[in-house]
């Protein structure tokens with residue numbers, strides 16, 4: 001059974017990555033990946049360009065984000081939660097990002113997650 005390789009966690013220069021969303025798509029395709037998720041820290045600012053690049057280069061792109069949160073069940077610690085496959089136009093993500101409302105340079109700042117589920121089913125289309 002043939003396997004498809006995907007990377008569900010990468011960052012563009014819209015958070016702490018080095019490459020543009022399009023450069024990530026080009027590199028992922030060059031390396032033989034089948035799909036790539038853009039999971040910038042606390043931002044979906046690069047998602048539109050990312051999906052446009054996917055269409056342009058014939059490559060599967062997945063909407064994602066990586067949210068920093070405080071986990072306090074045992075001891076206070078920072079965790080990062082990756083959300084995948086949501087609509088970048090959803091009200092839920094708009095509300096989360098609006099509540100954050102801080103400059104990109106503070107993107108790693110800690111915050112508390114609202115009680116909302118972000119990890120949604122992976123959209124398998126092929």
Ligand SMILES: [Zn+2]
Pocket residue numbers: 009011066
């Ligand atoms: Zn990350």
